[in-house]
Amino acid sequence: MDYGNASTGSTPSPPYHHHQQQQYSSSCGSASPPSRVSSCSPPPPLPPAMQVVGNVAPTVVLSPCAACKILRRRCADGCVLAPYFPPTEPAKFTTAHRVFGASNIIKLLQDLPEASRADAVSSMVYEAEARLRDPVYGCAGAVCRLQRQANELKVQLARAQAELLNAQAQHANLLALVCVEVANRRDNNGCQQQQQQQPSSSSSLMDGGGSGSDEFGAVYQYHQQQAFYDSDLDSATWPDHEAQLWT
Structure with a gap:
């Protein structure tokens, strides 16, 4: 050869x-x-993610977003779904895709401003999860349950407020009764003190009257003795020679 x-x-x-x-x-x-x-x-072979073309610097090919990966399509630079469905959260797009569909999600995001797209994606994922949990009512079922719980809490709150008002009224009544009882006890104590002071004054007066009665009795006894002596002198018999002296 x-x-x-x-x-x-x-x-x-x-x-x-x-x-x-x-x-x-x-x-x-x-x-x-x-x-x-x-x-x-x-030299070792270059990694598959890097490509060298002439003198151009190597460009790193990023992993596609979860939406494009599930849809099996090329993830472009201006992909609408990439900022909201990262590669690390594939279940997020899977749930929304099963309920709404990829075309509806893309159309909805394109019709909204960028500032509202994140909230729209969160609400779509929540509604999709609720629909998968409850195929009949979906998100409306969750809202009804929350409303029912709110009504029950309102009833409990009304009962608690009524019990509180009742307790406050009872407390006010008890306080009024206590005030009346304290006032009655003060009045009773004042009456007892006055009654104790009155017998002491009357006893002192009685003691003073007793001393006066003793003096009166002594004077009365003296006068009785004098009258007795006078009556004795009048009734006495005097001798004749003594009687002649008086004549």
Whole structure:
């Protein structure tokens, strides 16, 4: 076989591989010692995510968003779903896609301003989860349950307020009774003190009257004695010679 003709008849290699072969040959030619044979090995292949085209810097190909990955389509740079369905949350788009569909989600997001799209996606995911949990009522069933709970809480609040008003009224009545009882006790204590003071004054008056009666009795006894002496003198018999002295 004519290897020279075969080599000349082969297709020319791309410039990138030709450049690598030149670098490889130059590096191998400069490495004269046998100990550096390992350094002449070909460079490792580039990762699949990086592509080198001529002198252009390598560009990193990012992973597609969860929506494009599930839909099995290429995720463009201006993908509407990429900011709201990251690759780490595939279940989020799966739930919304099962209920609303990808085309409806995209149309809804395109009709809204960017400031409201995040809230719209959150509400769609919530409604989709509610619809999957309750296929009949969906989100309306959850709203009805919350309304029922709110009404029950309102009834409990009204009962608690009524009990509070009743307790306040009872407390006011008890306080009024206590005030009346305290006032009655004060009046009773005042009456008892007055009654205790009146007997002491009357006893002092009686003591003073007793001393006066004693003096009156002494005077009366003196007068009785004087009258008795006078009656004795009148009734006494005097001798004749003594009687003549008086005549």
